[in-house]
Amino acid sequence: MDKVVEIDPNSGFCFGVVNAIEKAESELATGALYCLGDIVHNSQEVSRLKKKGLQTINHADLQAMRGKKVLLRAHGEPPSTYEQARQNRIQIIDATCPVVLQLQKKIREKYRDTAPRQSQIVIFGKSGHAEVNGLVGQTNGTAIVIEHTADIEQLDFTKDIYLFAQTTMSVDDFEAIVAKIQARIRPPVSFNYSDTICRKVANRMQSIRQFASKHDLVLFVAGEKSSNGKVLLSECLKANPNTHLISNSSDIAPQWLQTPLSIGICGATSTPKWLMEEIAESLKG
């Protein structure tokens, strides 16, 4: 019997990533362009754009650079990056996702309004992740980053707490953290939280579980650095333990294909559609 291969229609780039790539391609058509960090957590897409001339740089390179054009990717950057660019006469092509820009603004305003009261701005996110660095930068580096419920022990429960979330975190984990903090707060100390998780990712959790559960084998395509890839992969594994993380078709072990009749291919918001299509083709061949 022939194998059935299906690509999840909801997987692939979110609009923030599509927007960043479109901006990069249109700038590349006019001349040299540098990108601060990988434009997307997917090495195949990075090398596709590299062939078109996009050069990835890091913050040390930016410091040494003068008068070039640099694209800021969807994750966003802290204010210090804009300042550095201004000093070095670098033209910024800002492809920060509008959802992230909105979150940066919220945190910046909360910091401005509450700093005199020494409140704590807390960000539920991955420490060191580019988006989180951009968020912490809105608070002059003072925000406390927590990754797990156990990390709330770092908080001072005698001071007000304002909690935000990196856009790609799990809603369930955020709610668990909110409940734990709420249980420890005593008046007059206040606790405010803002669920700033991007629904482009959160809404995929349920749909990807449904997709994974209807196939014999699931191939989840993502780069190892993709934070939302990790979240979505764990949802697939919950729904279907016969799920494997791959970055391209050469990662597919022949023994996985011995019995399955129905194969589902899905991925993160940083996984290009063309890559999933390429993998689907290789399975049919």
Ligand code: SF4
């Ligand atoms: S996941 Fe959401 S916040 Fe992040 S880049 Fe995509 S659309 Fe923007």
